[in-house]
Amino acid sequence: MHSFALIATILSITALAGLLATRLRQPMIVAFIGVGILVGPVGTGWVVADSTIELLARMGIAVLLFLVGLRLDMHLIRMTGSIAVVTGLGQVVFTAAIGYLLCIGFGMDAVAALYVGLALAFSSTIIIVKLLSDTREIEQLHGRIAVGLLIVQDLVVILVMIAVNAFGRTTDSTVAAAVAGTALKGLGLLAAIAILMKFALPWLLRQVARSQELLVLFGIAYAVSVATVTEALGFSSEVGAFLAGVSLAATPYRDALGARMVSLRDFLLLFFFLDLGAGLDVAEAAGHIPQVVMLSLFVLVGKPLIVMVIMSAKRYPIRVGFATGLPLAQISEFSLILAALGLSLGHITATTVSVITVTGLVTIGGSTYLILYSRALYQRCERWLRVFDRAGNRREEPTQTNPEVDIVLFGLGRFGRHIADQLSSTGHRVLAVDFDPQRLAANERDRVTVVFGSAEDLHFLQTLPLPQAKFVISTIALADVNTALLHGLHHYEYQGHVLMTAHTPHDAELLSRAGADLVLEPFSLAAEKADEILTRLTRNDENHTKSHDATPTEQDPAEPE
Numbered sequence: 001m002h003s004f005a006l007i008a009t010i011l012s013i014t015a016l017a018g019l020l021a022t023r024l025r026q027p028m029i030v031a032f033i034g035v036g037i038l039v040g041p042v043g044t045g046w047v048v049a050d051s052t053i054e055l056l057a058r059m060g061i062a063v064l065l066f067l068v069g070l071r072l073d074m075h076l077i078r079m080t081g082s083i084a085v086v087t088g089l090g091q092v093v094f095t096a097a098i099g100y101l102l103c104i105g106f107g108m109d110a111v112a113a114l115y116v117g118l119a120l121a122f123s124s125t126i127i128i129v130k131l132l133s134d135t136r137e138i139e140q141l142h143g144r145i146a147v148g149l150l151i152v153q154d155l156v157v158i159l160v161m162i163a164v165n166a167f168g169r170t171t172d173s174t175v176a177a178a179v180a181g182t183a184l185k186g187l188g189l190l191a192a193i194a195i196l197m198k199f200a201l202p203w204l205l206r207q208v209a210r211s212q213e214l215l216v217l218f219g220i221a222y223a224v225s226v227a228t229v230t231e232a233l234g235f236s237s238e239v240g241a242f243l244a245g246v247s248l249a250a251t252p253y254r255d256a257l258g259a260r261m262v263s264l265r266d267f268l269l270l271f272f273f274l275d276l277g278a279g280l281d282v283a284e285a286a287g288h289i290p291q292v293v294m295l296s297l298f299v300l301v302g303k304p305l306i307v308m309v310i311m312s313a314k315r316y317p318i319r320v321g322f323a324t325g326l327p328l329a330q331i332s333e334f335s336l337i338l339a340a341l342g343l344s345l346g347h348i349t350a351t352t353v354s355v356i357t358v359t360g361l362v363t364i365g366g367s368t369y370l371i372l373y374s375r376a377l378y379q380r381c382e383r384w385l386r387v388f389d390r391a392g393n394r395r396e397e398p399t400q401t402n403p404e405v406d407i408v409l410f411g412l413g414r415f416g417r418h419i420a421d422q423l424s425s426t427g428h429r430v431l432a433v434d435f436d437p438q439r440l441a442a443n444e445r446d447r448v449t450v451v452f453g454s455a456e457d458l459h460f461l462q463t464l465p466l467p468q469a470k471f472v473i474s475t476i477a478l479a480d481v482n483t484a485l486l487h488g489l490h491h492y493e494y495q496g497h498v499l500m501t502a503h504t505p506h507d508a509e510l511l512s513r514a515g516a517d518l519v520l521e522p523f524s525l526a527a528e529k530a531d532e533i534l535t536r537l538t539r540n541d542e543n544h545t546k547s548h549d550a551t552p553t554e555q556d557p558a559e560p561e
Helices: 003-023 028-039 051-070 074-079 082-105 110-121 125-134 141-167 172-208 212-232 237-248 254-278 282-286 289-313 318-328 333-344 350-372 374-388 414-425 437-442 479-491 505-514 522-547
Strands: 407-410 430-434 448-452 471-474 497-501 518-520
Touching: 003 028, 003 254, 028 254, 028 350, 051 141, 051 212, 051 237, 051 254, 082 110, 082 141, 082 289, 110 289, 110 333, 110 350, 125 141, 125 318, 125 350, 141 237, 141 318, 141 333, 172 212, 172 237, 212 237, 212 254, 254 333, 282 289, 282 350, 289 318, 289 350, 289 374, 318 350, 318 374, 333 350, 350 374, 407 414, 414 430, 437 448, 471 479, 479 497, 479 505, 505 518
Parallel strands: 407 430, 407 471, 430 448, 471 497, 497 518
Antiparallel strands: none
16 A cells, blocks of 8 residues: 555544544543554554654654653642652652562563563553543642652653663673763753753744744754754653753743644654554463453552552541542553663563553553542442551641631632631631641631641541531532531531532532532632623623714714714
């Protein structure tokens, strides 16, 4: 088949596979790899070792790493505190170590086991952010911690790829020289990037940004050029693309550049996953089904447990640890890139790559459903997970610190923070409860006492001065959490008024039936307020227009307007 017709056919098949994947609520990566298997040597044989597809695949990886560097947000890590760094590094170390031991038990050699262990340790930033955004959890505590944790993982995988490339081609007799040479070249590269950032890039970007199309073209050219230079220096092209992104991350053009290049990244990554799927040795992978099953179970169950245990040791509630760890129950696109890199360096065989790829397919597909049904899973597993709970040791006794309160407020997010400010400014004494340590630290103020706790914890409610509080307000817009809080308030026979928050009319009706005196709907309230403002503005505009639009009968015909 002619190359143009071949690409057209593959793209058409991929579009159909993508449609099926979206109906099954699966990430597009699964469809891409599946199409690669279909059109590869195992299937139709249309795609073999083709330089065109390989080139497009490498471009896709370069753009992916460029965007990772471009969106590197250290502020997010600082905002989530040490929990993102500790959990991210701890999860990588423990997952890689356990995965390594499992592979040694399967009879793999040490190098292959190390590659597989590292591949299991990383999770897909693209998939997790997309799914958390779809389920509206990206701004919740566990969503913010998960994103910060993923940034830490991305930095670790970049360092791993640098190390693999730097020492992958050396022998024992040249290790010392290689270390020294790599360090010198690395320092020189970083110095050159720093000089560009200081003197050349700001002026150049101002010229380029006058045209949005030229800005995108410059971004691609810059990423690929730096990637080429780093490859010539003995590093990988992936490292160069990442550094190119980092060098532009502090510029005011990064958001516009990143937004315009996302679609290009997704299109080019299609060819990487096609190439990966086409190179999958299905026969070899079929011979390692027990290993794939064990590794997949470890990723789907073990990784979330590792995250939950680490966060529990940091005194975070089990529900937060569970919700943070569950999205990580898959391996990353970087894991597949690392495997391909190991194959190109001769460190591992195609069999090892096939095992990692199939494990990736199983875990990516499985974790999607775990994220979508995370709340139901937590409710079923909660009683067994309580064994890991150490958050109780962080509880403060609010009855001892400030027994005189008028209002107990649950949740110090954006909505809750404004309500706490408004109530305290009018003279009310507020006891605010949240399980996010950063929110607690940021909300210390007069007439507002903040304590660490969970609205779902029945025993914690017993420590609150509920008999003295006239109102209990929950600004947590989760129906199951508010239902549990109402159950706890009824259990302790609370006699005051209860105000809840809901994002949908269905949840509002559910909470009203459960006993809430009033249900606040922030989106509806905001819409009503916006409607009032717009109505007032349009009326003022109409009056202004009429005052300047007098009729001819009201004027002297001989007098000009």
